[in-house]
Structures are given as structure tokens and as C-alpha cells.
Amino acid sequence: MGIKKIRFFSILIALLISGFAATSLIGYYVARDSMTDQIEETTLPLTSDNIYSEIQRDLLNPIFISSLMAQDTFVRDWTIAGEVDETAIIRYLGEIQKRYGAVTSFFVSEKTKNYYHPDGIIKKVSIDDPQDLWYFRVRNLNEDYEVNVDTDTADKNSINIFINYRVYDYSRRFIGVTGVGLAVSSVKQMISSYQTRYGREVYFINSEGFVTLNSSDNSIPYNIRQKEGIKHIATQILTSPGYTGTYEKNGRTVFLNSRIVPEFNWYLIVEQLEDDAGKRIQKTLFINIGISLFISLIILFFAFLTIRGYQRRLEEMASTDELTGAANRQVFDMIFDQILKTSRRRREPMSIIICDLDNFKAINDEYGHQAGDFALKSFADTVREESRSSDVLCRWGGDEFLLLLADCDVQQAQLVAEKIRNKVESHSISYKNREIHLTISIGLSELDKRDDSDSLFKRADDALYVAKEKGRNRVEKL
Numbered sequence: 001m002g003i004k005k006i007r008f009f010s011i012l013i014a015l016l017i018s019g020f021a022a023t024s025l026i027g028y029y030v031a032r033d034s035m036t037d038q039i040e041e042t043t044l045p046l047t048s049d050n051i052y053s054e055i056q057r058d059l060l061n062p063i064f065i066s067s068l069m070a071q072d073t074f075v076r077d078w079t080i081a082g083e084v085d086e087t088a089i090i091r092y093l094g095e096i097q098k099r100y101g102a103v104t105s106f107f108v109s110e111k112t113k114n115y116y117h118p119d120g121i122i123k124k125v126s127i128d129d130p131q132d133l134w135y136f137r138v139r140n141l142n143e144d145y146e147v148n149v150d151t152d153t154a155d156k157n158s159i160n161i162f163i164n165y166r167v168y169d170y171s172r173r174f175i176g177v178t179g180v181g182l183a184v185s186s187v188k189q190m191i192s193s194y195q196t197r198y199g200r201e202v203y204f205i206n207s208e209g210f211v212t213l214n215s216s217d218n219s220i221p222y223n224i225r226q227k228e229g230i231k232h233i234a235t236q237i238l239t240s241p242g243y244t245g246t247y248e249k250n251g252r253t254v255f256l257n258s259r260i261v262p263e264f265n266w267y268l269i270v271e272q273l274e275d276d277a278g279k280r281i282q283k284t285l286f287i288n289i290g291i292s293l294f295i296s297l298i299i300l301f302f303a304f305l306t307i308r309g310y311q312r313r314l315e316e317m318a319s320t321d322e323l324t325g326a327a328n329r330q331v332f333d334m335i336f337d338q339i340l341k342t343s344r345r346r347r348e349p350m351s352i353i354i355c356d357l358d359n360f361k362a363i364n365d366e367y368g369h370q371a372g373d374f375a376l377k378s379f380a381d382t383v384r385e386e387s388r389s390s391d392v393l394c395r396w397g398g399d400e401f402l403l404l405l406a407d408c409d410v411q412q413a414q415l416v417a418e419k420i421r422n423k424v425e426s427h428s429i430s431y432k433n434r435e436i437h438l439t440i441s442i443g444l445s446e447l448d449k450r451d452d453s454d455s456l457f458k459r460a461d462d463a464l465y466v467a468k469e470k471g472r473n474r475v476e477k478l
Helices: 003-058 060-071 073-080 086-100 130-139 184-198 234-238 276-319 329-346 360-367 369-386 410-426 453-469
Strands: 104-109 114-117 120-124 145-151 159-168 174-183 201-205 211-214 242-249 252-261 266-273 350-357 392-397 400-406 429-431 434-436 440-446 475-477
Touching: 003 184, 003 252, 003 266, 060 073, 060 086, 060 145, 060 159, 060 174, 073 086, 073 104, 073 159, 073 174, 086 104, 086 114, 086 120, 086 174, 130 145, 130 159, 130 174, 184 201, 184 211, 234 242, 234 266, 329 350, 329 392, 329 400, 329 453, 350 369, 350 410, 350 453, 360 369, 360 434, 369 392, 369 400, 369 410, 369 429, 369 434, 400 410, 410 440, 410 475, 440 453, 453 475
Parallel strands: 440 475
Antiparallel strands: 104 114, 104 174, 114 120, 145 159, 159 174, 201 211, 201 266, 242 252, 252 266, 350 400, 350 440, 392 400, 429 434
């Protein structure tokens, strides 16, 4: 394979592989970007909206209950009247807890600092007691309520979510705090159900980035600023009411959506790991590349066969006579020089036969040039049949042919020549239901020590001339 052919196939390979690879990669990135956009812009926000709607149903109900308690005329009237009958408020709190399924319900009076509970008066809150600081914080709130995760005053081993709602008298003076509590464990189960249902990780953070609620999974750090990957986007999450983005976790992409829950002043965080769709897209890329390489190899194989066929055809056209398939004079000269050198080096005989069709012009005139061409082709086929495969046939010009016989003396060459002459004479050529009869005249010579190519050819040509002079259809040697 020549350098130009190698260069051509190298360029073809590069173009095919580059084209297929570019197409596959473009398709991969388009599909991946489309999947990413769908998750970021549609799937994850929609999941976040659904969870938020369920939170409003499941978690905002206690806020509504606490609001009703704070606005209840019984609570306000009983407090304004001096908290005379403590059993009344205790019974009221018990009914609230029972009716709405709360873990606890409470009322703390600003005047007496009594902590009322369905079980009775638990204690008097004091600013000196760290466990009671929540009350004094709520007393100074600008908002009407807060959501707080804290230890239950009535049960030190229980951590609940409290809705602490400020209570006012009819003149808008602060008179206490009331509300209900939910068990953190039940809220964790609620979040866990969201995660199971939607296949996402769900948790809440406050405005400082601390995780306030999550499922029973303890892998989430206490503050998102400490979480690998997320810490780089924590500021963006905490400074915008809604955020959508990605971060890397253990070499995989995590899609994140956040939205503020104004009722809690918490952020709802919903995360989704790059799912199987991404893996399928990547797998499809590798399959496409594999198919592309396979197709490239098939194309290259057929291209090689086609080019090789064309090359052979071109070589044949450049080295052989198109009509008879015999070698042309340019190629014959190269072959002759090579055989001549080999014969002299090995001291082997070499002979040459020159054939000329008798009265060929008359055949063209009588039957036409197409018939003449057919006769020439048939003659060349006959010569190849009656000679050795190592012998070289050349169309010397017109109706004249030359046969080069390596390792063959003049006697052997004469036998070959007679076989050819007899075959041509004894077999007619059928062309378009007409019979064409041919005869040939042959001259031959054998290489001797004094010969060069010109003298050898001249002696064979002279022998052919003698055959013509003696009446044609004969073999002569010189």
C-alpha cells in the first residue's frame, strides 16, 4: 500500500471517527442538558410544590389551631378575669389536645407566669431558667408566632415542634402565649414518607442554614455550610426565596431546589441524585460510539475493496491492452529487461516469438472493425491457452503480438509457436452467425551472448518477414 493510499485512509478514518464522535457527543450533551433542564426547571420544582402543599396541609394546621386558641374569647376572657378557675383552662387545653391530636397544648400567662397544661400547672416560667427562654423570646417578637423545635416542658425526654402564638387582650396588650406541639418523630415520619414517595431527599433549614427538620437519616450535617458541595452555594440558598441548582457529591451530580416556607421562616430543601436516566444517556453514548466505530470499519473495509478494485483496474488499464488483456509495450519493456538480466545471471535460455495475423486488413474490410477486434481478442486468448503461465504476451501494435518465453530455447519456442499456429488455423471464430478464419505468420529467435534487446527483436522480426515472404501461415526462426 503506497504512502498516498495510507494517507488517504488515515484522513478517511479521521473524518469518519470525528464525524460519528461529534454526532454522538452532540446528541449526548443535548440529551443530558435536556434532562438537566427538565429536572431543574420542571421535575424538582414540581416536587417541591407538591411537598409544600402537603406541608401546608400537615404542618400548617397546628399554626391554624394555635391562631384559633390565641383568638379564642374564652382564653382571653379567662386571663383578663384573673385566671380564677385554673381547671377551666386545663380542661380547655385538654379538649384542644384531644380534638386535634396534638402531642401537647399549653398556655403561659404573662401576669402570673403560670405554665398551664392539660395535666395542670406545670411550673412558673422564669427568665433565669434556660428552658424558659423561649417564652421571653416570643414575648418580644414582632411577629404573632414562631415555630420552634424544643424539649417539652412537661416531658423532658420528648422533643417537639411548638407553635408559640402570642395572645392579646381586646386592647392589643400582650397577655400570654398559647399553642400546640407536634412530636418531632411524627414529622420525621412525614418527611420520610415524602422521600419515599418522590424519591428525593427532603429536609428543612432555618435562615442561618441550620437543619431544623429531616428524616431519621443522620447523614445530613447540622449546618448546610458544613455539607460538602452544598457549602459553596449555601449563601445563594439562604439569600433567595427560591433557588435551583446543582452540586457534586461523591462524583455524582445532585440537583437541588429550595423555597422558603414563610409560615415557619424555614427553607424547604429538596434534593435529587442524578438518576438512571443520566446513566442510560451515558450508556447510549458508548453504544453509539461503538456502533459508529463498527460502521466506520465496515465503510473503511468496503472503501478499501472499492479503491483496491479501482486501483487494480487503473493498473490494468495502464499496463495492459484494453481490448486483448495483453501487456502493453511500456510494461513489456520493463518485464523484458528483468527477464533478460535474470537469463544472463542464471545462464538460462530465453526466446521471443513475434506473431502477425495474415491479411488482417481484409478481415476488417469484409466483416467490419468490431469483428476485427473480436478476432484479435480471440487470438490473444488462444496464445494464452497454448503458452505457459510464465510466458508474457504483449500486443506490439495493430495485429502484431509478441510472446516472451523465459528459460526456453529455440527448439521449445518453435514447438510452442507451431501449437499456436495450428490452433489458430484449425479453429474458426464465430461472430454474429458468421465464421471468420484466421492464419498467422510467426518469427522467433533465441537470445545469444552477442545479443542485446534490439538485435534479438530484429532477428525475430526478420524471421517473421521471411515467413510472410514464404507464403504466410508458417513459423520461421533466425
